[in-house]
Amino acid sequence: DAKTTQPNSMESNEEEPVHLPCNHSTISGTDYIHWYRQLPSQGPEYVIHGLTSNVNNRMASLAIAEDRKSSTLILHRATLRDAAVYYCILSLTGTASKLTFGTGTRLQVTL
Amino acid sequence: DAGVIQSPRHEVTEMGQEVTLRCKPISGHDYLFWYRQTMMRGLELLIYFNNNVPIDDSGMPEDRFSAKMPNASFSTLKIQPSEPRDSAVYFCASSFRPGAGQGAGELFFGEGSRLTVL
Numbered sequence: 001d002a003k004t005t006q007p008n009s010m011e012s013n014e015e016e017p018v019h020l021p022c023n024h025s026t027i028s029g030t031d032y033i034h035w036y037r038q039l040p041s042q043g044p045e046y047v048i049h050g051l052t053s054n055v056n057n058r059m060a061s062l063a064i065a066e067d068r069k070s071s072t073l074i075l076h077r078a079t080l081r082d083a084a085v086y087y088c089i090l091s092l093t094g095t096a097s098k099l100t101f102g103t104g105t106r107l108q109v110t111l
Numbered sequence: 112d113a114g115v116i117q118s119p120r121h122e123v124t125e126m127g128q129e130v131t132l133r134c135k136p137i138s139g140h141d142y143l144f145w146y147r148q149t150m151m152r153g154l155e156l157l158i159y160f161n162n163n164v165p166i167d168d169s170g171m172p173e174d175r176f177s178a179k180m181p182n183a184s185f186s187t188l189k190i191q192p193s194e195p196r197d198s199a200v201y202f203c204a205s206s207f208r209p210g211a212g213q214g215a216g217e218l219f220f221g222e223g224s225r226l227t228v229l
Binding site for chain 2 (some may be wrong): 100
């Protein structure tokens with residue numbers, strides 16, 4: 001199965017942009033890239049997902065490399081409420097509804 | 112909609128007792144997932160259903176675990192007998208069937224059931 005690799009932790013200052021990287025060098029052509037985040041003491045929540053083109057929504061932007069072997073979740077202005085564990089997940093061809101979470105990146109946001 | 116509803120929120124039990132966790136998915140969702148989260152192993156997918164039918168239970172740790180979905184609005188995860196190593200937060204999630212070429216449907220998670228087995 002294609003796997004993702006993320007840094008264990010990152011820090012950011014409030015009001016600054018945050019770029020959370022994810023490597024998925026063995027991704028297949030039809031595997032989607034999904035991002036979820038988990039706030040403290042809550043269940044994970046959907047952030048964004050995409051296939052090839054960059055995607056934007058009210059929460060974040062997703063930049064996907066041209067070769068699709070990596071992607072970056074961009075939070076344009078981090079707030080203290082964005083402190084969470086961010087998971088980059090591939091939905092694998094043929095198992096489109098099955099999402100396997102890795103260890104994610106723990107984002108700390110400081111004043 | 113109230114979202115995915117799980118009960119109980121907290122359960123403390125003794126080793127050997129039966130534990131039943133309950134989940135009410137969002138109305139109209141086709142898929143239901145059970146995950147378990149521990150510090151050591153992170154978030155693990157235990158089992159998921161599509162239209163009330165179990166599709167993949169390869170993540171269920173052993174025969175002590177069983178899950179059912181008798182109808183579209185209710186699912187249970189049962190552990191019998193429970194052991195201390197089953198202590199974890201158990202999450203239920205549901206989603207719509209994704210449209211063609213859209214990847215996985217967005218998962219909506221409940222708040223989790225924190226299980227402690229003494």
